[in-house]
Amino acid sequence: MGENGVMFAGETARGWGSVGPKPYGLEKVEWTGKVPFEIQEIVAQxxxxxxxxxxxxxxxSAENPANYSVAGFTYKYHSTYGSAPVNRLSCPIRRVEVSADRRSVRIGAICLREGYVHEIKALGVRSAGEGEGLVHPVAYYTLNEIPEGERLIPVETREPEFCVPLVPPSAMQSTKKHPTEAPADWKRRDGERALVLGTRPGMKFDQEELVVTAGETIQFVFRNSDDMLHNVVIWCPGTGQAVGAAAMAMGIDGPANNYVPESDDVLYHTALTQPESTERIFFTAPEQPGDYDYICSFPGHAGIMKGILRVRAR
Ligand SMILES: [Cu+2]
Known part of the structure; x- marks a missing residue:
């Protein structure tokens, strides 16, 4: 802490890069005197x-149940790095009550589970007067114990049929943008060009430029030799960083979709690739020559884990 409540924070690029163009940083944080509109506290009921x-x-906005969502999930405990959220279950909201002073909101939901992390979103809630949205509308609460006390929803409301896990479509399956098999009509079954992209420690790809010819068929191999999860997403020129931010906002829905947001700017992508494993996709290079972006869209990586796919004219 500096004088007059000024705070300094150092940043490294090991896992969570700074938000900005540089991988490292020293931030000076000075309070403006204005309290932002935020969730100050969450209390289990x-x-x-x-x-x-x-x-x-x-x-x-605050009494509308549609402006909230709650979902529970947990992580795998194992020897390899990290885990995707597992056993995800949405918790339908049955009642919302705004307090008389309008400073707090009680959400009544079903399907809560002890020992699970609960993701609570309040995307549509606005402040009184200025009508601001929350700076951070998503919160996580590890529900170690469901407390006793007065209920908002009568105990008879069990509705077990609603407590069904949302099974995400397998993130590994082959799709138009994640083509894991060569199209049957390719003249060369394994593609006219093979590209092999790897990783380097510190959230880097091992090449920052790949060159292809417009319209040629490509076998793209991604070797993740790092100890973190990574993917490769190929975008239309100049859109990579915007879509990196969209990927970050996907929250726990991210892994089931490989952290690839729905966007026309996405051309092709690999699956989220485990440490020490390889992914292979097959695609045709864009007909339009130019510099296309490739990034890793895993949250926090896009700022420094990026490169250019240079498409030359035929
Ligand atoms: Cu990455």
Whole structure:
């Protein structure tokens, strides 16, 4: 801490890069005196959560159950690095109550599970007066114990049929943008050109430029020799960083979709690739020559884990 409450924070590029063009940074944080509209606190309830806000909420937006979502999940405990969220289950919201002082909201939800992390989103909630959205509308609460107490939803409301796991479509399956097999009509079954892209420690690809010819068939091999999860996403020229930010906003829905957001700017992508493993996709190079972006869209990586796919004219 510096003088007058000024705070300094150092940043490294090992796993979580700074938000900006440089991989390292020293940030000086100085309070403007304005309290942002945020979730200040979350308190577990027998059948949901109380969200306390830093400013009074706009009651119309705050009492609408559609402006919230709750889902539980957990992680695998194993020797390899990291884990995708598993056993995801959405928790349908049955009641919402705004407090008289409009500073807190009680959410009544079903299908809560002890020992699970609960993702709580309050995307549509606005502040009273200025109608601001939350700076951070997503929160995570590890529900070690569901407390006793007064319920918002009657205990008879069990609705077990709603408590069904949302099975995400397998992230590994072959799709138009994630083509894991060579199309049957390719003249050369394994593609006219093979590209092999690897990783280097510190969230880097081993090449920052790959060159192909417009319209040629490509076998693209991604070798992840790092100890973190990575992917490769090929974008239209100049759109990589914007889509990196969209990938970050996917939250726990990210892994089931390989952290690849829905976007026309996405051309092709690999699956989220485990450490020490290889992914292979087959695609045809764009007909339009130019510099296309490739990035790793795993949250926090896009800023430095990137390169250019140079498409030359035929
Ligand atoms: Cu990465």
């Amino acid at each position: 027998p059948d949901g959560f109380i969200l306390r806000f830093t400013h009074p909420v706009d009651p119309l």
